Amino acid sequence: MDMTAEQWLPVKHLTQQPTSLTLLIERAANGDTMAFEQIMIHSQQKVMATTWRMLGNEADARDASQEVFLRVYKYLGRFKRDQDFFAWLYQITVNVCHDIAKKQTRAFTSLDDEALTALPANIDVKNADANLIRTQQRELIARAMATLPLKERAAIVLRDIEGLPTDEVARILKSSSTTVRSQISSARRKIKVHCERYLRRTER
Amino acid sequence: MNCPHIEELLPLYISGDVEPTRTNLIATHLQSCAACAESLREYAGAHQLLADFDPPTFDESLYNGIRSDVLREIRRDSVSREPLSWLGQLFQPRAAWVFATALLLAVLLASVYILVNRSGHPLPAQQAGFYPGNDPRGKEPGVQPQGTNGTYSPPRKKTGVAVNQQFRPRRRIVISPAHSEIAVKTTLSPAQPVIDLADKTGGSSSPDASPDAGPEKTLRLDMQTSDPNIRIIWFSNQHARTGSPMESSKGI
Numbered sequence: 001m002d003m004t005a006e007q008w009l010p011v012k013h014l015t016q017q018p019t020s021l022t023l024l025i026e027r028a029a030n031g032d033t034m035a036f037e038q039i040m041i042h043s044q045q046k047v048m049a050t051t052w053r054m055l056g057n058e059a060d061a062r063d064a065s066q067e068v069f070l071r072v073y074k075y076l077g078r079f080k081r082d083q084d085f086f087a088w089l090y091q092i093t094v095n096v097c098h099d100i101a102k103k104q105t106r107a108f109t110s111l112d113d114e115a116l117t118a119l120p121a122n123i124d125v126k127n128a129d130a131n132l133i134r135t136q137q138r139e140l141i142a143r144a145m146a147t148l149p150l151k152e153r154a155a156i157v158l159r160d161i162e163g164l165p166t167d168e169v170a171r172i173l174k175s176s177s178t179t180v181r182s183q184i185s186s187a188r189r190k191i192k193v194h195c196e197r198y199l200r201r202t203e204r
Numbered sequence: 205m206n207c208p209h210i211e212e213l214l215p216l217y218i219s220g221d222v223e224p225t226r227t228n229l230i231a232t233h234l235q236s237c238a239a240c241a242e243s244l245r246e247y248a249g250a251h252q253l254l255a256d257f258d259p260p261t262f263d264e265s266l267y268n269g270i271r272s273d274v275l276r277e278i279r280r281d282s283v284s285r286e287p288l289s290w291l292g293q294l295f296q297p298r299a300a301w302v303f304a305t306a307l308l309l310a311v312l313l314a315s316v317y318i319l320v321n322r323s324g325h326p327l328p329a330q331q332a333g334f335y336p337g338n339d340p341r342g343k344e345p346g347v348q349p350q351g352t353n354g355t356y357s358p359p360r361k362k363t364g365v366a367v368n369q370q371f372r373p374r375r376r377i378v379i380s381p382a383h384s385e386i387a388v389k390t391t392l393s394p395a396q397p398v399i400d401l402a403d404k405t406g407g408s409s410s411p412d413a414s415p416d417a418g419p420e421k422t423l424r425l426d427m428q429t430s431d432p433n434i435r436i437i438w439f440s441n442q443h444a445r446t447g448s449p450m451e452s453s454k455g456i
Contacts, residue, residue, distance in 0.1 A: 033275055044267045052259040069274040141257045160254040166221055181221055188215035192250040199249040
């Protein structure tokens with residue numbers, strides 16, 4: 001699934017701000033902070049979601065998102081017009097998440113671990129509330145993601161969650177398609193093993 | 205294709221990342237192998253869970269906070285950068301190249317300047333302490349130091365006409381350890397001695413004084429080497445004192 005800018009941007013903001021993204025980028029690159037704020041409004045949800053998926057907790061995701069926008073502003077002058085802005089944004093996001101994850105080891109711990117500890121051993125999936133199931137599934141995947149190396153985590157987030165094609169993921173991660181395919185395959189195998197018990201239970 | 209081989213390809217098969225030729229083979233195998241088909245269902249389930257891995261809904265206040273923090277940081281950074289903006293420009297790719305090139309040129313010019321100047325000064329004889337005017341102990345050439353150890357000889361009494369021709373090197377010699385011996389030889393040139401014609405008897409004397417002038421008269425020839433500590437004193441007259449045709453003051 002190839003995502004376009006229109007899919008990416010919240011529609012309400014696009015209607016409110018008729019100025020095209022290219023123009024906003026150009027103005028922001030010249031130091032217009034108002035234009036940059038519009039860019040942040042357009043992309044904040046996506047950036048926050050990606051950082052949360054990569055790091056597994058809200059506090060780190062917030063710090064990472066802030067750092068992503070600071071880097072975007074800093075390097076906006078180097079952004080080329082023929083470049084895909086969102087691919088560039090993903091690239092920065094992944095790099096920032098890598099930096100933060102290397103610095104600290106609390107990714108996918110704190111709240112998520114506590115929630116998973118509280119997960120009942122015998123889950124009656126069919127009778128459970130839909131929201132509870134969703135929360136449990138989220139926590140299950142979060143825990144599975146925590147077991148992945150950073151590169152595999154980035155590949156799986158971009159390919160399976162953000163839905164980018166493998167070639168695009170390879171470009172963002174500055175890697176080859178073969179390497180990315182290998183990382184994705186490895187990550188899916190680990191996640192499947194991690195979720196096996198839950199998946200078998202739900203199939204019954 | 206056997207089951208282990210299929211199992212390896214299933215993670216990519218679920219998203220269509222397997223080559224078309226293999227896709228057909230896998231599909232055929234899955235129709236006849238229940239175990240691999242079960243594994244495929246688990247992969248598909250995990251894939252679906254991943255696709256649904258959405259973050260919780262964050263408050264708008266969180267986004268507002270991020271934006272305001274970012275903008276505050278940008279403003280603070282731009283204010284602090286203003287006085288040093290020129291410094292930041294140095295690290296721009298193009299400016300960095302220009303700066304590095306200019307620095308390299310400056311270093312090269314400085315090196316050339318130092319080399320050119322060093323080739324003229326000082327002379328190797330001076331470096332080695334051979335130049336009479338450069339007595340490392342700060343004493344005048346040819347003047348014996350006072351109050352030193354046993355090899356000291358008292359200053360000679362100049363009663364006659366003294367012709368002092370201070371040695372001066374006439375050409376510069378390029379600094380090189382290999383040339384230091386040449387410098388010594390040059391300074392030893394007998395063409396430029398310090399000639400001191402002295403009449404021991406106190407009578408008049410001249411450089412062309414005849415040895416037949418009398419047995420009391422002695423022609424004394426002083427030769428100052430480049431080393432201010434070494435002086436060769438030669439008595440050329442046949443009536444010269446025997447036993448010490450040459451004296452050396454080396455070691456003072």
